[in-house]
Amino acid sequence: MSKVIVLAEHQNGALVKATLNAISAAKALNGIVGGGFSIAVVGHNAGAVSASLQGYGAEAIYQVEDPSFEGYTAQAYAQGFHKAVEASGASFVVAASTAKGKDCTPRVAARLDAGQASDVVAIEAHDGGVAYVRPMWAGNIIGKVKINSATQVVTVRPTDFDAATSEGGESPVTVIQAGIDASSIRMSYVGLDEVKSDRPALSDADAVVSGGRGLKEAENFEKIVMPLADSLNAAIGASRAVCDLGWAPNDWQVGQTGKVVAPNLYIALGISGAIQHLAGMKGSKTIVAINKDPDAPIFQVADYGLVEDLFKAAPELTEAIKAAKA
């Protein structure tokens, strides 16, 4: 039997939702390796984060503290997570494959002399151990891998594991002082320029409306995409092409190297459907494509395709949805 530990993530003092998806993945892994799971929190005065992790069934929460953790840096946080893993006795480490998870987790793996499988979408028992399923070649290939080192590190794709729900019960919190040598950390967090929005976050919205080159001009995001997104209380996504053109912030890019989303409803407006874009949204439950080119590859993954000029169809769709919901 082996123990699992989840590396929790927080932002502005609050737990990041993707940690709950990582907890589900850890529970699935624990179902195979059986030793129970704990959670690691690294931060400065992070008590509120630990408090919000009560009730998920962790046998312990390790809260690793140090003033160096006030602003997030991969170099310092990796040391903090390392201390938590050591305290826990875990040999399986799970983190969500968010920007922070991708940034920090390999450093934790290096400190543990552990192999890491990135962006895992499923976890299976295999040959007395564990196998991890992960997309490769922008999701055109699904690989199954195993990790041979004594400790195994995994980052998981949040969209492939349901968010864990709090079911009650107490997880005792152990606070550990990390004792970071601040002079050894040659990087510092300066700030975050957040794209502030009242809309749901792209990574976990129930509905996403994405715009591509077919929109023809930057202002059509506001004129055409936003009203449709508003009617659905949807997040807004974008193809790489329009992000490159500056029509949408980079943060809106859906794709292999942008965000991977899997909402209940994904509407692609004027997006041709390059392999790299599909990699980021083909896990969506229902996909709608509106494009005047009947040969656009997007129609191969769409559940419903409308071959029509989006300048006519999208505003019509917006009005029809508003009417249907009224």
Next chain:
Amino acid sequence: MKILVTAKRVTDYDSKVTPTADGSAINFDNVDFKMNPFCEIAVEEAIRVVEQVGDGEVIVVAMGDEDATSEVRKALAMGAHKGILVECDEAKLDSDAVAKMLVKICEDEEPDLVILGKQAVDGDSNQVGQLMAEYLGWPQATFAYKVELDGDKGAKVLREVDGGVETVSLTFPAVVTTDLRLNEPRYTKLPDIMKAKRKPFETMEPEDLGVDLDSPKVEVLSYGLPSERQAGQIVDSVATLVNKLANEAKVL
């Protein structure tokens, strides 16, 4: 200023690759190869940094069989100064082995900056830069969107993260990994390609770098295809679409 970059040979990201019938390998027949787009951005950034600082050297490393030489040559044609090919069976490499070999090269070459692509578009692992930084005990800035040099001593790096753009500052030596919009790589012209043939080029083996490729930490068990989505339908009007979304898909 000395900068180390990699130039990984990968399948053209517009080609669709498939597994072999038994799932043990990838079928590379009829597939084109080129430099990993993120590596190309890394090479470009390194050359620009050296141009900005006014003096320095860009060393480009590739790992694989002889064919990987063309990616090294391409980087040299773009303006890198010296190339290194680690000749090995690429199929045996995992992220950790690559990182360890690059770390050994860094120990010999002592670069001020390592610039890598954030991920290779075949493996999509997004680990090597971060592993290297930890093994070397260096700071890192991944998913770089902009690098603002502070002389030749350090940099402010803007990074693409969830929710926006994060700024970190770091001192050299450090590892930076590139995101898509960091720069637009230059085209190489025939005179540059000819000049590249005369630039220093070394080959070495994993054993020279103290790494054993026969015990990888991460091993692929099989390659498969993703499950197909059920075929969709073309609808003839917005009205039909809304009807289906409400009553068939039940997403409204």
